[in-house]
Amino acid sequence: MKIASYTIPSIPTKLSPEQLFMVTILLVNGGNYLYNLLLGRILGPAAFSDAAILITFLLILSFVGMTFQIVSAKYAVLFSEEKLVLFTNMITKYALLSGIAIGMAIVLFYQEFQELFHTKTASMFMIFGIGIPFYFMMSINRGLYQGKNLMKKLALTYQTEMASRLVLTISAVLLLPAVPPSIIVAFGILLSFVFGLFPFQKNIGLSLKFTNVQEGQDTLLDKKAIITFFLLTAFYEFTQIIINNSDIILVKHYFDSEQAGLYASLALIGRVVYFVAWMFVMLLLPKVIQLKKDGQETKPILMKYVAYITVLSSFIVLVTFVFPETVVHLMFGKAYLSIAYLLWKYALATSVFAIANIFAYYFLSINQYIPVVVSGLIGLTQIVLIVLFHDSLQRVVEMQIIAMVALLFFQLTFFFYHNKKHVRLT
Structure with a gap:
């Protein structure tokens, strides 16, 4: 008499890159929520409303940054290595110019922002504006990882941004009660942009170092199609x-x-x-x-x-x-x-x-x-x-x-x- 044998399904011991990214984003979202919840509890409704304006500015900035990220991701999928280097050079220059222009506008009109949103301090807007070029560079970095399906490195950029903002901001709010909370929140956001740049794409570093391409090479790119997609994504x-x-x-x-x-x-x-x-x-x-x-x-x-x-x-x-x-x-x-x-x-x-x-x-x-x-x-x-x-x-x-x-x-x-x-x- 034969005894039937059953195979016990094996449990995967290693997450796929996609699963790892999903777990990471859930943890990052959880960390961002913890950041908001702790600020809300520590500051109370009135003071939290000032911090919430900065958080709203951060969300607005994330949507602008997503334009650079989506465009970078699309062409990281479509372009070969040579074209991708040229594309990275072009999109990096656009990102830096845009980031500097938007950042300067916020820095110049920081007092007007205070009057518009009835905040207790104006300097928080100035600090936030300084960080915008870093954020746009971070967005391109993420887009290239996303398009190349390098999910582990993409996940790590989100982890470093979230963890640095959470730890630095909450620690400073608790340890430095004499400093206006909105100033601390602004500095925490700025520093998180710098941490979020790591790990950094080699191609972006090369683009920053060598901003000029050889004559005729840029014709390899269909700039009109890229700019059209960029503008539609931006819209x-x-x-x-x-x-x-x-x-x-x-x-x-x-x-x-x-x-x-x-x-x-x-x-x-x-x-x-x-x-x-x-x-x-x-x-x-x-x-x-x-x-x-x-x-x-x-x-x-x-x-x-x-x-x-x-x-x-x-x-x-x-x-x-x-x-x-x-x-x-x-x-x-x-x-x-x-x-x-x-x-x-x-x-x-x-x-x-x-x-x-x-x-x-x-x-x-x-x-x-x-x-x-x-x-x-x-x-x-x-x-x-x-x-x-x-x-x-x-x-x-x-x-x-x-x-x-x-x-x-x-x-x-x-x-x-x-x-x-x-x-x-x-």
Whole structure:
């Protein structure tokens, strides 16, 4: 009599580069949330509103930096080594010039920013402006790693940025009580940009050292196509800035510091789904570009990531609906409990945006730009709605829900139309 033998499935002992990157981004997002939560608890709503403006500026800067990162990632996939060196030389110069120009604008008008956002100090804006060129260089560095699928090194740049900002800022806030917290937060952000440059791409170092290419070599690049993609990506990232940050800036302008601080805590909790969704965008972009380059179908990879985000966002909205006070109390403490009733609504708005955003980046990857333009229009519509209807924080959140539902409806309509048209042509 034979005894049946069964093979026990082996458990993988080593994470793939993609799995390692996903784990890293979850840890980085967790560290960034811990950074925000500790600041909120230590400073209280009024003082936290000043720190939240800098954090909002950081988020705005991250979207601008994402333009350089996405463009770098795309052409790291498409270009051979010789063309990639030339491309890196070109994009590095653009990044440095842009970073210096934006940084100088913030440094020159730092006092005007203080008046606009009613902050206690003006110097925090000056310090922040100095760091912008470093951030853009960091974005190119990450884009090249992303396009080359060097996920371990890409993950490490996020780890060094997050860990340095968390440790340096929180330590200084606790050890230097005489220094205004907003100044400490600004310095922490600046230093984290420097730490986030490591590990540094060799090609970028060569580009910084040798800024001139031999005559005729630059003709190897289709500069018009690169600049067109750069401008379209920049426009879409600008729409991201509007949709993600206009509410906090407008609330800071229209409401007092206490209300603005409460709303900032609401936004930080409610956006958790967006930051996790961003992780899938980082994985989606190079894969879609590579599949398109190889002439393969791209829709299955999109649908996989849309499913992930839909399940995750539904879970987060459910938790914030059932346990709003528990979530707010655990994260920020009892001083912020008065905002708990709005948590599920804000999470809903962010979840709808996160799903719509996956579609938008997918269309950007396959050179379909109509959704990019529509995203910009809806972002402006969101600002108009908040400007017209801001009699309460609840109304501000409801205006965002209306705008995000309209955005997702359009993205789905365009997706099905594009697929139907593609099927007819083939």
